[in-house]
Amino acid sequence: MTSQALTTPPSVAPPRPWKFPLSTTTTTRAGTPVHVFDRPGQYVATVRVTIALPLFAEPRELEGIATIMSRTLDEGTELRSANEFAAALERHGAAYGVDVSSDALHVEISVPISHLAPAVKLLAEAVTRPAFNAEDVGRHVTIRLGEINQERANAGYRAREAFAANLFDPSVRRSRPTAGTPDTIRPLTNTKVAEFYRANVGPARAQILFAGDATGVEVAAIVDDAFGDWTSSAGPALEVPEPQYVLGDRVVLVNRPGSVQSQLLIGCPGPDRREEIWGAAAVANHVVGGTITSRVDTVLREEKGYTYGTRSSFNAPRKGGTFTLGGAVRTEVTGAAITEALRILREARDGLTDREVQEAQDSLIRTAPLRYEQADSIAQQVGSNIAVGVPLDFADTYLAQIAATTAEIATDAYNRYVGTNGLLVIVVGEAKDVRPQLTALNLGALTEL
Amino acid sequence: MPLNYPLAEQTLDNGLRVVVSSDKAVPIVAVNLWYDVGSRHEPPGLTGFAHLFEHLMFQGSRNVESGQHFSLLETAGASLNATTFFDRTNYFESLPSGGLDLALWLEADRMGYLLDAVTQENLDNQRDVVKEEKRQSYDNRPYGDSYERLVRLLFPADHPYAHMTIGSMADLDAAALEDVHAFFRKHYGPNNAVLTIVGDVSEEDAFDAAKRYFGHIPAIPAPPPAPDGTIGPLTEVLRDDVVEDVPSDLITMMFRLPVDGTPELDAAALALDVLAAGQSGRLNRRLVRDEQIAQSVSGGALPLIGGVSFGTLTGIASADVDLQKVEDALVEEIEKLAEHGVTEDELATVQAQNERDWLEQLATCSGRADEISHHALLFGDPNRINTRIDEIRAVTAEQVQQAAAKWIRAGGRAQVTYRRSNAGEQE
Numbered sequence: 095m096t097s098q099a100l101t102t103p104p105s106v107a108p109p110r111p112w113k114f115p116l117s118t119t120t121t122t123r124a125g126t127p128v129h130v131f132d133r134p135g136q137y138v139a140t141v142r143v144t145i146a147l148p149l150f151a152e153p154r155e156l157e158g159i160a161t162i163m164s165r166t167l168d169e170g171t172e173l174r175s176a177n178e179f180a181a182a183l184e185r186h187g188a189a190y191g192v193d194v195s196s197d198a199l200h201v202e203i204s205v206p207i208s209h210l211a212p213a214v215k216l217l218a219e220a221v222t223r224p225a226f227n228a229e230d231v232g233r234h235v236t237i238r239l240g241e242i243n244q245e246r247a248n249a250g251y252r253a254r255e256a257f258a259a260n261l262f263d264p265s266v267r268r269s270r271p272t273a274g275t276p277d278t279i280r281p282l283t284n285t286k287v288a289e290f291y292r293a294n295v296g297p298a299r300a301q302i303l304f305a306g307d308a309t310g311v312e313v314a315a316i317v318d319d320a321f322g323d324w325t326s327s328a329g330p331a332l333e334v335p336e337p338q339y340v341l342g343d344r345v346v347l348v349n350r351p352g353s354v355q356s357q358l359l360i361g362c363p364g365p366d367r368r369e370e371i372w373g374a375a376a377v378a379n380h381v382v383g384g385t386i387t388s389r390v391d392t393v394l395r396e397e398k399g400y401t402y403g404t405r406s407s408f409n410a411p412r413k414g415g416t417f418t419l420g421g422a423v424r425t426e427v428t429g430a431a432i433t434e435a436l437r438i439l440r441e442a443r444d445g446l447t448d449r450e451v452q453e454a455q456d457s458l459i460r461t462a463p464l465r466y467e468q469a470d471s472i473a474q475q476v477g478s479n480i481a482v483g484v485p486l487d488f489a490d491t492y493l494a495q496i497a498a499t500t501a502e503i504a505t506d507a508y509n510r511y512v513g514t515n516g517l518l519v520i521v522v523g524e525a526k527d528v529r530p531q532l533t534a535l536n537l538g539a540l541t542e543l
Numbered sequence: 544m545p546l547n548y549p550l551a552e553q554t555l556d557n558g559l560r561v562v563v564s565s566d567k568a569v570p571i572v573a574v575n576l577w578y579d580v581g582s583r584h585e586p587p588g589l590t591g592f593a594h595l596f597e598h599l600m601f602q603g604s605r606n607v608e609s610g611q612h613f614s615l616l617e618t619a620g621a622s623l624n625a626t627t628f629f630d631r632t633n634y635f636e637s638l639p640s641g642g643l644d645l646a647l648w649l650e651a652d653r654m655g656y657l658l659d660a661v662t663q664e665n666l667d668n669q670r671d672v673v674k675e676e677k678r679q680s681y682d683n684r685p686y687g688d689s690y691e692r693l694v695r696l697l698f699p700a701d702h703p704y705a706h707m708t709i710g711s712m713a714d715l716d717a718a719a720l721e722d723v724h725a726f727f728r729k730h731y732g733p734n735n736a737v738l739t740i741v742g743d744v745s746e747e748d749a750f751d752a753a754k755r756y757f758g759h760i761p762a763i764p765a766p767p768p769a770p771d772g773t774i775g776p777l778t779e780v781l782r783d784d785v786v787e788d789v790p791s792d793l794i795t796m797m798f799r800l801p802v803d804g805t806p807e808l809d810a811a812a813l814a815l816d817v818l819a820a821g822q823s824g825r826l827n828r829r830l831v832r833d834e835q836i837a838q839s840v841s842g843g844a845l846p847l848i849g850g851v852s853f854g855t856l857t858g859i860a861s862a863d864v865d866l867q868k869v870e871d872a873l874v875e876e877i878e879k880l881a882e883h884g885v886t887e888d889e890l891a892t893v894q895a896q897n898e899r900d901w902l903e904q905l906a907t908c909s910g911r912a913d914e915i916s917h918h919a920l921l922f923g924d925p926n927r928i929n930t931r932i933d934e935i936r937a938v939t940a941e942q943v944q945q946a947a948a949k950w951i952r953a954g955g956r957a958q959v960t961y962r963r964s965n966a967g968e969q970e
Binding site for chain 2: 097098099100101102103104105106107108109110112134135136137138168176177180181183184185186187188189190204205206209233236237239240241243244246247248249351352353354355357385386387392395396397399400401402422423424453456457459460461462463464467468469470
């Protein structure tokens with residue numbers, strides 16, 4: 095075998111065609127759909143219960159109740175104390191977690207396949223028979239209050255909070271933190287949490303996902319055994335209203351004394367998955383700010399050295415998306431970094447090139463098999479698809495949209511949103527050092543928090 | 544459960560160790576290189592160099608332009624990155640298998656010919672980026688300097704683990720281009736690395752490709768070994784008490800632990816898990832659930848190869864609770880475990896949790912490739928990926944108590960506390 099240095103890159107053979115994994119669907123005796131994704135070789139399975147739960151169902155004065163409810167499902171059940179439940183679940187090698195988004199509550203376990211049946215029983219116990227003891231709920235209220243202190247010290251969190259508060263009209267639930275604020279958390283009691291649970295959690299609102307190696311395992315029967323007797327008085331979930339945005343160029347400065355960097359978050363409304371440009375928007379985003387080789391980081395990181403890195407993305411729950419570009423920059427160059435970022439975001443409206451778009455398409459399409467290699471990532475994706483109301487295999491639709499994108503389509507998708515009705519700029523940093531840099535920029539109204 | 548991932552190993556004439564694990568179930572391939580250079584190899588005055596190279600390795604090499612490493616691989620559908628740690632650095636990518644040659648060519652060009660592209664301009668730029676990384680990851684977040692403070696307490700000043708991988712910004716500022724080049728020539732070569740290829744490729748094709756792209760790179764002179772860090776347990780309590788504008792009062796204790804690759808380290812790690820892992824750990828039960836003096840607790844072992852490892856226990860005090868109470872409870876639980884050991888049920892629980900973590904780590908080609916490189920480079924035995932679960936399952940309750948009694952003691956710890964200056968004024 096001869097070996098010498100090639101001076102040009104070897105060619106890349108085209109990838110095999112790829113489709114999102116197929117599932118088989120059954121229903122439990124309680125009528126809950128069960129989707130099984132059999133992934134040979136994935137010895138750790140994820141079982142995820144996704145329950146439709148639009149956050150605007152929370153009473154305004156008790157916001158965060160869905161979060162506290164979700165966190166106390168496993169903190170004592172009708173059969174076991176909180177300590178007993180944790181000991182039983184972890185003895186099976188299982189990990190348990192919950193997540194609350196704008197549209198849904200997700201409760202999941204990951205567990206070695208060999209312990210699937212008893213672990214699913216415990217998952218069902220948490221989801222269908224929680225106790226909501228006063229002491230356990232009270233403890234989680236206290237923990238949440240402490241967590242809010244931690245969040246307020248985190249520059250990235252502060253930027254996201256200010257962004258939501260200023261991009262959405264105050265009538266929109268998403269303008270305020272998912273997990274609530276001190277004034278809405280303090281009044282929560284176990285009675286209120288239990289009442290909220292009864293009104294919102296039940297078998298008719300749920301779907302159950304399994305992803306993992308199902309060889310020789312009767313997954314549907316195991317799930318039915320655990321969830322088949324689930325009864326509830328919860329009615330169907332209400333449809334989410336369309337969000338109202340606040341438009342226009344604005345700057346919001348959040349003072350965080352002692353900051354050695356400014357955390358930036360720049361953005362505007364964006365599409366959601368109901369729009370066919372969803373895939374094209376992802377392509378445009380990839381070019382403009384989605385990767386380290388994007389237009390923004392090529393300048394801000396590689397040319398100027400202002401930042402460790404920035405990233406942009408289009409994100410959307412069920413209805414109403416956002417575009418954001420975020421990152422941390424050195425305090426002294428805050429004004430200069432914002433100027434450059436806005437220039438790049440606006441110049442992208444003049445057109446993305448064929449080559450840029452081709453490279454973005456290749457990257458987004460070809461990374462798909464990597465993104466869904468692990469069982470858990472399939473469960474995450476499918477749970478999120480259910481939450482936002484698209485088919486289980488929406489990844490295929492998304493990839494087809496990307497494949498059909500041209501430079502013109504990508505530019506149009508971008509121009510439909512980014513910079514069309516103004517850009518909101520959030521800066522979290524040392525106000526006394528940053529303020530003079532911002533006032534010199536003339537970016538519209540400057541608000542200080 | 545018994546694992547049986549296939550493994551084949553060859554060493555090229557230039558000393559590069561190549562390990563292949565074929566897996567045709569997925570249409571992708573993972574390429575993973577571990578270099579035997581980490582922050583423990585950095586002499587005084589050159590701290591942060593291994594990590595600086597993690598940046599420079601993406602700025603181009605003889606036949607690769609700046610930015611091209613990322614753009615070529617991204618277009619081929621890759622996910623890629625690199626990390627730096629005390630013991631080693633790693634560079635890796637996963638991508639559809641048709642891109643294997645490209646990935647190997649890019650890795651080979653920077654292994655063999657990086658310095659053609661390490662110019663003053665690239666150095667200056669990436670030094671700025673590293674400074675922003677330090678500000679973002681350490682300086683601009685509460686408790687961000689806790690590990691820096693702890694390793695400084697836990698180890699003597701000249702110990703290889705006494706400084707963090709990010710290094711000193713003063714050292715980076717003082718670095719001349721020639722210092723940077725010399726560091727590369729000393730540590731980066733085929734005979735100081737392991738290349739692992741996992742996924743949709745036959746063993747034969749993978750070895751052929753490895754030879755084709757890496758075979759011509761000359762070996763480097765045998766690199767100097769890292770200084771020996773062998774050191775026993777701490778025998779005193781060393782404190783660093785910080786008063787700062789933090790969101791909640793926090794305490795972290797750090798212990799020296801046995802060196803990685805020994806049953807004794809596994810036993811010590813399991814002891815820390817019994818205390819701090821999961822919701823059923825002793826500390827969560829007592830401090831968070833029962834006494835409610837802490838908002839959260841965490842901890843675990845950080846296995847290291849250079850003569851000693853370390854482990855931590857952290858508690859964040861509940862609002863209006865004196866941090867001293869958290870410290871006292873931690874001390875009690877540590878001593879209780881050292882004196883009375885763990886129950887069979889507790890041990891079986893943390894072993895089961897370790898098993899799941901391990902299976903998840905091996906569930907992707909990239910995770911498997913990383914562990915293969917890890918065990919080949921640091922222990923000379925890639926097959927440990929198949930036997931790790933058995934090793935962890937073999938640890939007995941007696942071994943856990945013995946390891947804890949020797950290494951995890953209240954009287955032998957480094958400790959940092961953060962207290963709010965205006966405690967009590969918080970809402």
